[in-house]
Amino acid sequence: MAIPTLKNLIGGQWLESQASEFLEVKNPAFDETIALVPQSTPEEVNQVVAAAKAGFEKWRHTPAPVRAKAMFRFWEKLDKVQDEIVEIMVREHGKTRSDAKGEMTRAFEYVEYTCGIPELMKGTYSEDVGRRVESFTVREPLGPFVIIPPFNFPAMIALYFCWPLACGNPVIVKPSELCPQTMTRMAEIAQECPFPPGALNIIQGGPEVGHQLITHPDVVGVTFVGSSKVAEIVYQTATGRNKRAQCQGGAKNHLVINADSLLEKNMDNVVNSCYGNASQRCFAGSNLLVHEKVFDRFLSGFLEKALQFRLGYGLDPEATLGPVVSRKSLENLLGFIDRAEKAGARILLDGRHPSVPKYPQGYFLAPTLIEAEPDLEIFREEVFGPVRCIKKIRDLAEAVEIVNRSPFGHTAVIYTENGGQARDFVRYCNTGQIGINVGTPAPIAYYPVGGRKISFFGDLRGRANDAVDFHTDKKVVVCRWMTPFA
Amino acid sequence: MAIPTLKNLIGGQWLESQASEFLEVKNPAFDETIALVPQSTPEEVNQVVAAAKAGFEKWRHTPAPVRAKAMFRFWEKLDKVQDEIVEIMVREHGKTRSDAKGEMTRAFEYVEYTCGIPELMKGTYSEDVGRRVESFTVREPLGPFVIIPPFNFPAMIALYFCWPLACGNPVIVKPSELCPQTMTRMAEIAQECPFPPGALNIIQGGPEVGHQLITHPDVVGVTFVGSSKVAEIVYQTATGRNKRAQCQGGAKNHLVINADSLLEKNMDNVVNSCYGNASQRCFAGSNLLVHEKVFDRFLSGFLEKALQFRLGYGLDPEATLGPVVSRKSLENLLGFIDRAEKAGARILLDGRHPSVPKYPQGYFLAPTLIEAEPDLEIFREEVFGPVRCIKKIRDLAEAVEIVNRSPFGHTAVIYTENGGQARDFVRYCNTGQIGINVGTPAPIAYYPVGGRKISFFGDLRGRANDAVDFHTDKKVVVCRWMTPFA
């Protein structure tokens, strides 16, 4: 079968790129090229922005209940192709079918949330703010918004586009060049709903395309999700052009195992948080902070579970853990482990170079656990793959101190049954999300998501009502009619 | 074809009633019996309440996002049978296909609104209402609610059940005995979504069944829509048993034609408000209050349009106006006209005993217009059929005075281009809804609906967020954990 080249969706048309450079999309379980992504040309980027700008006129004057109906139709059509999307995702990302299905479940809630757009777009109305003077707000869409999702949730985070779109803005998605097919297929589905030409656009390419988008004068704002380093650049670049920006960066999430926690009941949750989706998620548990009273018992339980993962191709029903997304990523991870080892950290579980006979070319790394201190690189830096740290702690105060010393501020988790300690953990951890006995406390679509410190740049968070605020402006009208009643 | 007898939906089962009495559902265009409605027995009413109560347990503990998914599924399945529902409705109600389709469009928005239930059920959370004391509200469903819809919108108003259901309550619908098949068919669709047994229930019958429901000790509350007389009885009966009640009554809506209004541009809207759906809707314009400066011009334009209606069977593509719902209603309407005539009112357009050759048995009344003064019965009382009044007015003050003298307080409409006069009309009319150049200002599902004076009994309005409040309680938790952080 010929390797397909992905197209751009510009103004309602699927157009072949005139690119001269192409990036390879690989199936990470086989190291096989399965698609080519054009590095779209500057002209094409201009074209897609122009198409979005042109599409604004019609879409912006489409009543919110009619926009909602298009979202409902998208929900219905996407539902019918769920299995197909899941398989596309597994092929280009490597995650297991079960992880991909779980992603789709959450992803649907994004569509579902934005189906409620007529309610969410309501402004407020006050009679008589002064005598015979009324005031009200009209929530208005603003123009072309850009979404730059990461590779790790090719369906879910790409669906962030539902927010600007439902709000009445045209939107341009630049899919991750590592896993672009999932979004591309979803855009085909969306075209059938239909959304008017120019409302939803896709432009393929790598960072250069992203940069051109966020510096383009006709782009109003950008939502980025990715590493802290790039998030910061995107935030500064976009706001440096006076645009709106909300940029989700990386994470280093601490899971605190309190002395009173129900170890056995929670162990699956802990292990899944650490290694699920091959640890490629910003809500993954990274550093385990375990109370000294239960450290040994916890560790033996954890290792037992961690050893049960079966590596393999995500569509293989036997596989419970897939490869990481790319060879580069695998090498990066091995480098982290090697440096930790050299720095004196104790490798409690070594997942390097696992034997995966059925998929010998795959980018596999088995679960790895390292006992490390907070000053080590492996403990401080984001490690996007199944390499986790563990550290013994004396009490909750020490745990919170470690959480707050991290440059990241995404998420912290406590395992405890004690209401008071959980309460104070919520209060004193300077992170954007907190889990209580929930290892990956990703808010549902109805709650906004965002970190602190280098995990998030911006003020309005992603998703939920914050994303409605981000993608609209509240025009204020002050009105006094002069002709009285009689 | 045998005449079908409608069944009850009790605890997830469609059960034949043991009734000894049956009511006839007629096709009003043919005076033909098309279905039989059992007057369900007291035992069956007890049974349906018991089933609802039993169903509460499971449904109440179903997470809101999961309940939302069932609502989405209902949306999808109902969408597929729209045409079928439309035809059922036309057959039992008599409205034209076009009116029925219009009703379905609005009806869908009810389902769409309640698909947003996870957002709508959010309570609030405050840390530190006092030092180390948190407070929050949990919105909880309450138990079996009853919906008693009227005949005139057999799909739309029956779908009020979406609110209690989406909120997590079991719901019992007693369809109108005149037009019960529409709701009954929609309940079949709902069963496939599926909702758990006992979540949605149907009990067939007339007022006796309604009375037993609203006096049953296990019923929490009732939403009624119908005449003011019955609405008042239902309100007093239900609240007399300490239940929640919101009861929508009748209407007598005034359309005010201001001297500056754009007569030609608005005439279709006015005429449709007066006679659309054979005037059987609570938002229909009833009394035309026309400024003396434009009275003659308005009247001739109105009569011209009103004469263009073609009476007939709603599924007949030529028909633009159907029969009224029942022979009894027709006779009632003729009585109104006769009494007005005797009282000296001037009949400007006489629709009595029209010739409708293809449907000689139908309950037809052609558009009728009567010039009448505010003290006449025909001007004061609700007339549920195509008999409308007109009156010349001197100015807006007189119009508002007439609006506010009515015992009803449902809706008032002004036709004008003048912002100030419209503003004051909004301010000074004591009605629950106001239209500005909109003859039937029925709020969309995202806005709450309710009248004043004898048009509404209760505090929380129907639909939108008010209906969420009506069908839930805001449990308040005050929480102080004693174990500190460290």
Add this chain to the structure above:
Amino acid sequence: MAIPTLKNLIGGQWLESQASEFLEVKNPAFDETIALVPQSTPEEVNQVVAAAKAGFEKWRHTPAPVRAKAMFRFWEKLDKVQDEIVEIMVREHGKTRSDAKGEMTRAFEYVEYTCGIPELMKGTYSEDVGRRVESFTVREPLGPFVIIPPFNFPAMIALYFCWPLACGNPVIVKPSELCPQTMTRMAEIAQECPFPPGALNIIQGGPEVGHQLITHPDVVGVTFVGSSKVAEIVYQTATGRNKRAQCQGGAKNHLVINADSLLEKNMDNVVNSCYGNASQRCFAGSNLLVHEKVFDRFLSGFLEKALQFRLGYGLDPEATLGPVVSRKSLENLLGFIDRAEKAGARILLDGRHPSVPKYPQGYFLAPTLIEAEPDLEIFREEVFGPVRCIKKIRDLAEAVEIVNRSPFGHTAVIYTENGGQARDFVRYCNTGQIGINVGTPAPIAYYPVGGRKISFFGDLRGRANDAVDFHTDKKVVVCRWMTPFA
């Protein structure tokens, strides 16, 4: 000093009543008459309603920010006379100065909340609910509302009047005939703010006056707080006249002492919940449900604390527990104890006929504790004074079962440090409020208050945003202007 006779505040004037009957206000620590309350005549009731109705016109058209300024002024002026109000309250009610001060602190939050009325009265606005059709809601006040507060919080609950008033309604307060001076004095303060004549009115009297108010055709709605028996009558009487009603009834609150609870840290809180304000509050703990594992330890700690109360006159700095409000109440309480004793309940602490040498005429009852089973009258019925029950329980399931078997549904409290058990207690107790380690979980003014079952009749709760909804209607405007832009 002559005993003063209280006046009515009608349309901005303090008027002497023409009553022929007068009720005595007693200082319960001395059994002395300190004021006379006229049983206002039917003519005076008509007069006050007429004054309120007349006052509506001006107040309703006062912009919300201007109404807010009057509320701010009231805050300022009330603040200056806090000590005076506290002393009035102690004299007529009997509570200690410390309890009265605590009440004032909470009471101020009612005024503070309603100072935010411009924000709270906002309606919503949507452009393009259909093409070129806008929709918005205008929150409108409705007319005269009645407040009938109980005796037990003469300042705080009387200040419920802030809600209808701030919303733009005229309000009529009928103070408790047992403790009317507090509200009367506060109304004097309010007059200075000033509120326009007829905005705030006071009519003195007993139940007959209340009955006439809630049946008067010009009264729109009523907020009542008192016993379940009267609350039910008021609810049925008012709604039987098609009015709005929210009626807070009595309570029988269970405090559950879980096996893991921090007994010592919580004991003050438990004992204060049981006996503070001489147990005359609807949030008071009534029945102690104590886990068998800690029963003995809890009981001895509880008795030790309970014995430390020093009975006396509330303004006497030595007193930590005042008398009950009236001789009738005292006799009623003694009857409860006697019947419990006869029914075989074990009196663990007997507070009957305590020696209070300095105040021999006072209506004193010392803290009383009775071990009783759920079927006993003393365990089931509301007992409004310092007589509490205790019962040993096996587990939380038994406790919740007891809570839910009660005909009351006001409040349930759990003492525990366990997050999961607290969560399920919140979920499974069918009460309107829940405390976690908070014995009297009265929501602050920013949270709505209301019980279930016979503890509350209505749908919208008291205070907070619910009370704004209760005292306003959301008029919906649907607007389509016909003249386009150009």
Add this chain to the structure above:
Amino acid sequence: MAIPTLKNLIGGQWLESQASEFLEVKNPAFDETIALVPQSTPEEVNQVVAAAKAGFEKWRHTPAPVRAKAMFRFWEKLDKVQDEIVEIMVREHGKTRSDAKGEMTRAFEYVEYTCGIPELMKGTYSEDVGRRVESFTVREPLGPFVIIPPFNFPAMIALYFCWPLACGNPVIVKPSELCPQTMTRMAEIAQECPFPPGALNIIQGGPEVGHQLITHPDVVGVTFVGSSKVAEIVYQTATGRNKRAQCQGGAKNHLVINADSLLEKNMDNVVNSCYGNASQRCFAGSNLLVHEKVFDRFLSGFLEKALQFRLGYGLDPEATLGPVVSRKSLENLLGFIDRAEKAGARILLDGRHPSVPKYPQGYFLAPTLIEAEPDLEIFREEVFGPVRCIKKIRDLAEAVEIVNRSPFGHTAVIYTENGGQARDFVRYCNTGQIGINVGTPAPIAYYPVGGRKISFFGDLRGRANDAVDFHTDKKVVVCRWMTPFA
């Protein structure tokens, strides 16, 4: 009298600056120096940030209702010194006493709005987002925020500090160096409330101090109000350090006089919008776009009113128009007029070098009106003083086109009685605020304020609920307790 030198408020202490450079505060009616502003040293800026950071700990853990009480106290105390503040303002800014009083009225609403902080800080709570999983948001303050207000409303805009402060953040205000005494005096008042040390801080100085503040690593965010040029720099500088920023820039507001508008009734409003506060406000009307049908009549009425202004010192009861704020500003304005004249614009009213005998040294410029085309500098650029343009238009479409061609997007105003044209004006003008027969449509404090294009940089607007969002983060908690009920 010695000229006072302003102090800094750092950590609760009023400290004399160690500055070596001082800026002069002038009374613009007399060209007299009335105070000296230290250009605070870099050490002092570090010190104030450190004090704010230190103050965060205590203030952040102060319950919101307690913070609200401090705001109420501030309201009360500020109310008592209103007249004093007004006079300080007139002396340093030049506006008339009447303008200053008007400013105070609006300014109080800022304090009033933020008194409602316990309501505004509420997060949301959802039970069962999944089975047995709860989710809620905690709104948290974030740390030191900076407010940099402009000179033109020395009280009102400085009071933006109420938002971060009420939210629980420490705040640092750098008053305008032209009019710093107003804010400085208000801070003295605030100290008495009291706010804890470090909660509210003042640092005096010019742009250098501002720059150091917004680049300081411990500052979380900045609210700036001033010219577009500086607003853009502040936005890019702050976001370039990953901070939050909302920066209000300049304006060039168009007032459109529609052919149907009630000229006489509106003329005072138009003229006041143009010249009130000596045109030094971002909501001032700048360019008059007058329909050709009414141009001549409008112009003669306008000129008649404009000539009635009496220039003078703001505390002089005869004065109705004060000087501009500085000599530099006056020269700048004269330059604008001269260049316009040279470019061929027609000066219809020439206010240059007016005779103001009592105040010969004042920076006076009388109302000036210039007929100009959109491409002229005087028509395009912000002119912060009483120099306005007028232009004849053919229709509303032309007016809207001119509005939208401007680089500014702050406000547009239409004078009309036509509901439809007003509606479309609202819809099609790309500005942040719209007035309908309101020349200076400044939203009240309860509505958010913000422009578009170069008039605003950021996403969340100033004031109202947007400012609460800006000054807080919505921490999301996902919670699953493991211990069940029984």
